[in-house]
Amino acid sequence: MTEGNADYGAMDSEDFRLMVRAWIQEHYPEDKRFIVRRMGMDEIGGWVRALGAKGWLAPSWPREWGGMGLPIRKQIIFMEELSRHGCARFPDQALNLVGPLLMTFGTPEQKARHLHRIARGEEIWCQGYSEPAAGSDLASLQCKAVRDGDSFIVNGEKTWTTLAFCADWIFTLVRTSNAGRKQEGISILLIDLNTPGVTVRPIDSFTGEREFAQVIFDNARVPSENLVGEADRGWDIAKSVLGHERVMVGAPIIPMMALRQLEDLMDRLGTFGDTGALDRYAALRLDLYDLTTMFEEYVRRIEEGSRLAETSRSSRSVRPNSTQRSPRRSCCRLGIWRVWRSRSRCRTMWRSRSKFMQLRGFPPFTAVPTRCSATLSHAPCCDCRAECDDERDPR
Incomplete structure (x- = not known):
């Protein structure tokens, strides 16, 4: 089986993750990790062409058009590994916009002329x-x-x-x-x-x-x-394309990368041992978990034929808040703002979701209590040092 027609969707998820991780570690340039600006083809073109030659440039595209044909769960894994290694965003309008446009509305000649070239990184x-x-x-x-x-x-x-x-x-x-x-x-x-x-x-x-x-x-x-x-x-076609764009804007890869940078900074500063900083880090991780879960659901609805306009509006509404809670400026907010936690996100929930995140390859929460005493009254939540219903983010 060649790289171009490999059925990655049939692979075990953990085997797929390890394969992607090893390949990125070997091929992504060290000097281009965690770049905070958009990079042009003169800077990142080698990486784009490497992904194209591997057949990995279009994870969500059908295999018949040169994509990987990944189900949404493996698309998330792929995003996680890109963010783990700080892979820069490259010019991707062709993948996120032109591809869906031509697959839906293009003529057979337009599809044949452009789609495989886009998937190989030959057309930007x-x-x-x-x-x-x-x-x-x-x-x-x-x-x-x-x-x-x-x-x-x-x-x-x-x-x-x-x-x-x-x-x-x-x-x-x-x-x-x-x-x-x-x-x-x-x-x-x-x-x-x-x-x-x-x-x-x-x-x-x-x-x-x-x-x-x-x-x-x-x-x-x-x-x-x-x-x-x-x-x-x-105009109607353009609205459909904008719907795809809004859904992709809601993709969690940017917050994933930002949180990874935050993890590296906290590790260097030794703040993982600080309970207050760890509480805030856990809150950001749960926000990212929620965003990822919602993104999976939206993409699933689209794949099942739901109306894109309704789905994309929901995706657009959730992304800005989740992204703003975990960019670089979150580093300097540690210890400044207070994170709101409802009872559904008390420490017991943190521990159960921590196991889920460990399965995704993230480090475990190391300071999560083993029980939570919160009830339906306004009682404090364990040693959270605040009442769940009254804690608010003042931003």
Whole structure:
């Protein structure tokens, strides 16, 4: 069985974890671990190509399109191992957005042309949505595409386009008609960034880093075969793609990585022996556990055919709080803020969930009491030093 068609879904979960862990340890560059900014292909391209050659670049994609075909539980394991080793996020719009877009709405020719190349890391994509006068009000976009025979002539501008300067292609919303409501008359085009008339201008941040760019179209001729779905019906498709994006924004890999950095810092400072710091660390771990569980449930619903819009709204609502509780700034909050714990998260629950986290390869909680005396009254919870129902996070 070759790497490309290996059935990882049939593997034992622990064997799969150890295999992924060993391979990442051997192949991921040491000097690129726990990078806190987005990296371009000039920096992380070697890793992307290594994953592509291994067949591991698209864990959630079906095997028929070059993905690993992992069930959601193994996708989480894969995320955990990436976060454990501090693997940087690479340009992934093609994996998270273009892939689902083409699998659902693309023509057979579009799928055959792009999907396997994306899964091998041979095509990098960016997302052309926002414009200078159409950000949150995306339906007001004015970038125009006029039909000319078997092509579209595209004129306009996209801005704040993430990592466009290291992309090969852009999937973009264009206006093909002004009739009807502003949500109507919008289409989706796949545009090769090497097309004559397309200019990419990087936008420098205050820190000197480059993450965003302007993409300018000046009479760029795009083949009509690059139209996704029906002309003037792109808004509904775009909402579906945004739904996928919102679900992936809720993926727990960033909080996983942040918590791992926090663990390393606490280990170096010796604060795992401090009860107060350990309480707060345990609270963050439980938040991450909840986020991971919810993410698994949302992905399961999507795989079963549930409406993506409802699922993605829930995912979007939970992610910001869980992410903000465990980034780098959580390190300096140890000992400052007080963590709210309901009775369902008293020490007894911590001990049972600690066993679950040990099975995932995390270090065990070492200072969790063996019992909890909390009742339905307002009695203090063991030696938590506060009443469960009255403890609140003042942030």
